[in-house]
Amino acid sequence: MVKVNLKINILRKEIAEIFKKFGLNKKHSSISANAIINAELVGAYGHGLSRLKMYCDRISKKLINPKPRIKTIKISQSISLIDADHSIGFVAADIGIKKAIENAKKTGIGLVAVKNSNHYGLSGYYAEQAIKKNLITMIYTNGPPSVAPHGAFKSLFGTNPICFGTPTNSKIPFIFDTSISKINRGKIRVAARNNKKIPKDVALDKFGKPTTNAKKALQGVQLPIAGFRGSGLAWMVDILSGVLTGGNHAGKVRDPFDDFSGPQNMGHLFITFKTNLFVKNYNSRINDNIKRVKKLPRIKGIKEIMYPGQNKYKRFKMNSKKEIKITEIIKKDLEILKN
Ligand SMILES: NC(=O)c1ccc[n+]([C@@H]2O[C@H](COP(=O)([O-])OP(=O)(O)OC[C@H]3O[C@@H](n4cnc5c(N)ncnc54)[C@H](O)[C@@H]3O)[C@@H](O)[C@H]2O)c1
Secondary structure, eight states: OOEEEEOHHHHHHHHHHHHHHTTOOHHHHHHHHHHHHHHHHTTOGGGTGGGHHHHHHHHHTTSSOSSOOOEEEESSSSEEEEEOTTOOHHHHHHHHHHHHHHHHHHHSEEEEEEEEEOOOOOHHHHHHHHHHTTEEEEEEEOOSSOBOOTTOSSOOBOOOOEEEEEOOSSSSOEEEEEOSBSSOHHHHHHHHHTTOBOOTTSEEOTTSOBOOBHHHHHHSEEOBTTTHHHHHHHHHHHIIIIITTTSOOTTOSOOTTTOOSSOOOEEEEEEEEETTSSOSOHHHHHHHHHHHHHTSOOOTTOOOOOOTTHHHHHHHHHHHTSOEEEEHHHHHHHHHHHO
16 A cells, blocks of 8 residues: 655644635634544544545535534533534534533533534543543543444444543553444444455444455444443443433434435533542552552563553654655545645
8 A cells, every 4th residue: 555654744734724624713623633633643543534534525515514603501510511513523522521621620520411513533532631630531422323232233333432531640641442342443444445354253244244344344233342241331322422412322323424414413421520539649549550450470472561541652652753654545535625
């Protein structure tokens, strides 16, 4: 596959300019460009540039609102509801996490529901904001049907990521941020676009047969992690981010790539709280906790027992020093969108 190198800041500017061309204001364009660049830098290619054309297509078709009138409704000092007015998900989530941080700083805990939103990328990206303010956070979002509930042979749940983050008293935050599917859908889409295979045992084709063909997997169903347990987690996320918030749920979130029959109306839930609610010495306790795990004897071939988030942090640091490599397909997308 031919790849082209681009300087990070030039690419960031180009993406922001594209969003401005599609009607987003300067601030919203910059928030969205930063989120896409971050996804590339942590290596989450299925949530970065590979989605730029999709966002712009949905703006053109009036399914993402480039000029949303986002309303924040105060329910209590701790609790807020945000009606994102079909804004691009990056902006809705940025407002959501900032409100949750503000509420937690005032009262100890912040609970913010977001409705009428769209795909926001990586949950961990928003978790970082809360952790920087010394807060623990839990973040949920639902997604379009891609995973079959346990016992069903039809997709209904999204890959519904579960995200938990905490400060660690070190510069590397603990961020456990995982899809509940065996593989995230973005990776299958990237494989499909580049004619690559996907791993075994992560998806079935539309006839219920295991497949490693990415295009067939997109027409079939993805499998949840750990059978009925993963299916249960997916359902929990659908309830928390869809049923509870007023967003779409139970398979009604539209696929952003394939379904242009209406807006996604995705829901998100942001929970943030202070680390010192029950103990005064959280920092030393979390330090001790992580140290104990990392000191355990290791399986052959494992150099280091890592905590969630460590690998992404390393990748981000390493990639931030380099140029971003884009495929010919992405290069073409950028050229079409710029002109
Ligand atoms: N917005 C959406 O609709 C949506 C849907 C699905 C996924 N996503 C995002 O996609 C991203 C990728 O999800 P994923 O499921 O591919 O994640 P992943 O499989 O890459 O990682 C899952 C978690 O495991 C941790 N981890 C990985 N290797 C580890 C190791 N060796 N030791 C310890 N911990 C380790 C990671 O730090 C991460 O917290 C997430 O940021 C998620 O929020 C978004």
